[in-house]
Amino acid sequence: MKNIKHKSQMSFVTIILGLMGILGIFFLAGCEKETLDIQENFPFEVKVMPVPKEIAMGETAEIRISIISNGDYTGNNYYLRYFQNDGQGTLRYFDHKPYLPNDLYPLAQKEFRLYYTSESLVSQNIDVWIADSFGNEKQLSFQFNNKKQGPIIIGPVR
Incomplete structure (x- = not known):
């Protein structure tokens, strides 16, 4: 038992x-299983200081730009390209050669200055595109009206 x-x-x-x-x-x-999500794609915003509304032929306008992102990933790079829609002029970074329209240029910093020089007697319009490595893009449009220059007087007026 x-x-x-x-x-x-x-x-x-x-x-x-x-x-x-x-x-x-x-x-x-x-x-x-819990997975650790690593965010690598950080959308960004672009801040621009005010620029002149009028520009004379041969005059240069400074454009101050800051890229503001929610995060920072070391593998992310930023690029710039531009288009001249109306008028004629050149866009350059600091003392570098002028940019060619529609070409892609790497940006070394998130805060930088561009310089637009008017080569036209009419209003000018340019679009600047800033893109990152992940395909995020922001478009900036700038319009410069022709600054009317007064008459140039050479020598004494009689």
Whole structure:
């Protein structure tokens, strides 16, 4: 009798352990692995200081630009390209050669200055595009009206 009681206790313990094992498997299978999301794509905004509304032929306007991003990823680079829609002029960075329209130029810093020099007697319009490595883009449009220059007087007026 003692042997039967011992066998029934062992089968009860075996059943309980088996059920606990099965529940443990279901519990572990139901848990999702937590993954660490690493954000590499940081949308950005562009801030521009006010620029002159009028510019004379041969005159240069300074355009101060700041790129503001929500995060910083070292693998992200910024680029600039521009289009001259109306009039004629040149756009350059600091003392570098003038940019060519529609070419892509890397930006070394998030804060920089561009210089637009008028080569036209009519109003001028340029679009500047700033893009990052992930395809995010911002468009900036600048319009410069022709500054009327007064008459040039050479020598004494009689």
